Amino acid sequence: MNNHRIHRVAKLTGLSKDVIRVWERRYGLVEPLRSANRYREYTDEDVALLRFLKEELDQGQTIGALAVEGRNSLLQRMRMTSMSRQQDVSPHHSLLDELISRLDPLDKSRFEQQLNAAVAVIPFEEAVQRILLPLQRRVGELWHEGRVNIAVEHYVTKVIQQKLFSVMNQLPVNEFGPRVLVACPEGEFHEIGAQAVAYLAAARGCHVYYLGPNLPISDLMTLGDSVNPDMVLLSLTDKKSDTETYQLLQDLKVLSMRWSVGVGGQGTGAIEHLLRGSGIEVLDDLAVLNNRLANLLSTRLRVTHS
Ligand code: B12
Structure with a gap:
């Protein structure tokens, strides 16, 4: 900030x-x-x-x-x-090109100055969509292609995470807002999607518990029992083997017997057909999540006022 x-x-x-x-x-x-x-x-x-x-x-x-x-x-x-x-706002391609050019060799000062200046002048949610998430994708892809060192990728990922957390931590905690647990299930390490979801839910006035990557469902259940969330949101990125898919579906079903469960992320495409009729909501993207959160908030408001 x-x-x-x-x-x-x-x-x-x-x-x-x-x-x-x-x-x-x-x-x-x-x-x-x-x-x-x-x-x-x-x-x-x-x-x-x-x-x-x-x-x-x-x-x-x-x-x-x-x-x-x-x-x-x-x-x-x-x-x-x-x-x-x-x-319909597209990534800020020219800025992203410039930021990427600061990574090899790493010019930390220029990279951060340029990123900070760009993020400061537009509403933060726009910065998330146009700059931070596309930057994460670009730098991740460069690593996957072997064109960026993993240390540099980790550095950029941490900068992006810090930005999301620092803005999220400055939002007032809405003690009476709907309680939302956000996590990536066990084996899922791609974290930024979940973080973006957590930020969005907090910005809309939810009381968010952000639990990060690689969380075993049994531990999520234990925490859920004490928090009693209005919704559990899970981010799925990886494609899974048949055995892993079967296990995940079982876990999701158990969760959804207790609480409303929504899943999103690029890993949901492969299991979407298996979730039909299960009561587990597939939330295609952040715009769909936005509508779902509006709905959650208005339900909570009606409950509090009745
Ligand atoms: C960045 C990245 C990484 C980073 C992760 C950094 C981090 N800590 O999160 C690093 C470089 C570490 C990495 C590592 C790996 N990665 Co990687 N990575 C990517 C990359 C380039 C971008 C993913 C990302 O963060 N995108 C930014 C987020 C915000 O976008 P998103 O995930 O699409 O999420 C959006 C929506 O889906 C939605 N969303 C997401 N979650 C949720 C949840 C809800 C509830 C809702 C409503 C919406 C929602 O909102 C987001 C915003 O629009 C993708 C390729 C790609 N272009 O997508 C590969 C990719 C995801 N990685 C992949 C793989 C295989 C790996 C590795 C296993 C590689 C390896 N052999 O080691 C490792 C494993 C990770 C680990 N163990 O740490 C594969 C997964 C393939 C698969 N089918 O399983 C991909 C697709 C690359 C590929 N084409 O093969 N990776």
């Missing part, structure tokens, strides 16, 4: 410094911290929100009406809007 001074925020958002200061005084939608020498310091989220406000104004909204809506609701709407826009 970066902090930005007001002149940079003005540049990044297209708003004048005066307007940014007046909005702070009158509406409090963005309340920057102060550095030791009293300069205003804005977070990436502040910048993304100001850009969103500017877009809303360009479409005829008034700042008064937006202020009444309040920061949290605006942030929520910003994330939703960015998610629905992203359905």
Whole structure:
């Protein structure tokens, strides 16, 4: 996460410094911290929100009406809007090419500067879809082709994971939101899909337990018994042998007798037909997950209010 001074925020958002200061005084939608020498310091989220406000104004909204809506609701709407826009947002190819060119030989400073700067200026969910996940795919593919050292691949993977976690950790924990467990079952080590799912669920207001890769279902069940989740989301990447597939199906069935279970990831294609009629939901992608989460949240809201 970066902090930005007001002149940079003005540049990044297209708003004048005066307007940014007046909005702070009158509406409090963005309340920057102060550095030791009293300069205003804005977070990436502040910048993304100001850009969103500017877009809303360009479409005829008034700042008064937006202020009444309040920061949290605006942030929520910003994330939703960015998610629905992203359905046809393609990877940021030229940036990805440049980032990849910093990996051999590894130029850590330039790589991180460039990545941080690019991620800072667009809503984080857009950055996830256009930059972070495609970067993970590109660097993973390079390793698979033997064109990048595994140490470099691990370095890039860790940078991506840190970004997802640091933004996720800054989201308020919604104690009363639907409880969602996210993991990759035993033998599954490709983790970024699951992390993206965890981030998305937390950003939508779920109470997320992120359990990472290679988790035996029996241990997931034990934790589930104490958490009693509203949904268990599993990420499947690898193709499995017949025996492994059989075992996985058994495990999923046991899980689904207790809780709602959703599976996604590139490994689901091979077993989708076997899941038909089982009650286990196959969630094709993050847009489908987004709708499922909206549904989960509204059910939870109805339960809390009744
Ligand atoms: C990055 C990568 C790696 C990294 C993993 C880094 C990490 N810690 O996660 C490294 C280099 C370590 C790696 C290693 C291996 N990999 Co690899 N790897 C990839 C690669 C290039 C990208 C996968 C990825 O992370 N994509 C980014 C994520 C975000 O995208 P995604 O997985 O498609 O997920 C999206 C959706 O599917 C969805 N989604 C995912 N999960 C879920 C869950 C839910 C609930 C929902 C709703 C949605 C959802 O959301 C995501 C965003 O759109 C793929 C090839 C490819 N282009 O996909 C191969 C691939 C997955 N790897 C593969 C293999 C075989 C391996 C190895 C076994 C190779 C080996 N011989 O050692 C090892 C095993 C891993 C291990 N033991 O550590 C194979 C799997 C093939 C198969 N059919 O089983 C692939 C397909 C490559 C290939 N073409 O052969 N790999």
